[in-house]
Amino acid sequence: MINKIKIISGCMLFFITIIKVNCQTSGINFQPNVITVPETVLVKGGTFKLGSEDGEVNEKPVHTVIVSDFYIGKYEVTNKEFCEFLNDKGNNKEKVIEWINLSGKWDDDTLQKCNIYLSEGKFWVKKGYEDYPVTFVNWYGAKAYCDWLSEKTGKQYRLPTETEWEYVARNCGQNIKYVWGNEPPVGKHPGNFADESLKRIYPDIRIAPGYNDSYVFVAPVGKFEPNVLGIYDLAGNVWEWCSDWFSHQYDNSDGVKNPVGAKSGDMKVARGGSWLDGPGQLRVSRRVGLDPKSNSLNLGFRVAMEK
């Protein structure tokens, strides 16, 4: 089991399990004619230093970038919101794999699994999990959701670039280590991280000592303190897909406006760490590259929108 926890160190996470999903009888079906548009916050652009000299090689070199004004999701996209999309578009396959792994589960012991299911031709959310972030969604599913939302609203939704994500996590580009400041989160409640409650299940896991967020696994969105911009769960809860292809090092050019990452690649960027991660993974500059077809209980996304 502990092998699964090594996810974060690099590039390949996740595992796709093939377990037939049990049909639930007490779920809630969200119809496509009712669209819950994710709440967004206007972020005033600026110039800032992207990356960290103290982090991994892929966080270097630190370089100056320019960000335009944009909107970002106040919360991670929820099961309810994603279910509305599925009931309109279906769970389509892209690159031979469905957008969300309805059979996804964490392991055999913890009973943690995907909380969206298909029954009688409709998609449902298991009752009580409506406001949890959607999980087991791959990059193609996250992007397809943004495209669908654009189609439905006439606005331009998309995944955030990792530059935008870090700019927001840095409270508009400040030189800080974590979303909440520079010190470990003791005495604060800035997010759902690897904590004392998780350590009771995984004794070897690295946590923020003394920190207890009272959730072992995923938490509903918006349960913790937001950052200065009023945005929730940037650090922890679920890793968040970004639009960029992952590169093992930043290019060195300063002054690029709205960089969009590598031109191509095998992996997409995810940011922010999750309920499974301790302080090292929760740093604002931390970045991982994941197979865009991968999915997990600790991976979701939030939207961005053009101003």
Ligand SMILES: [Ca+2]
């Ligand atoms: Ca998050």
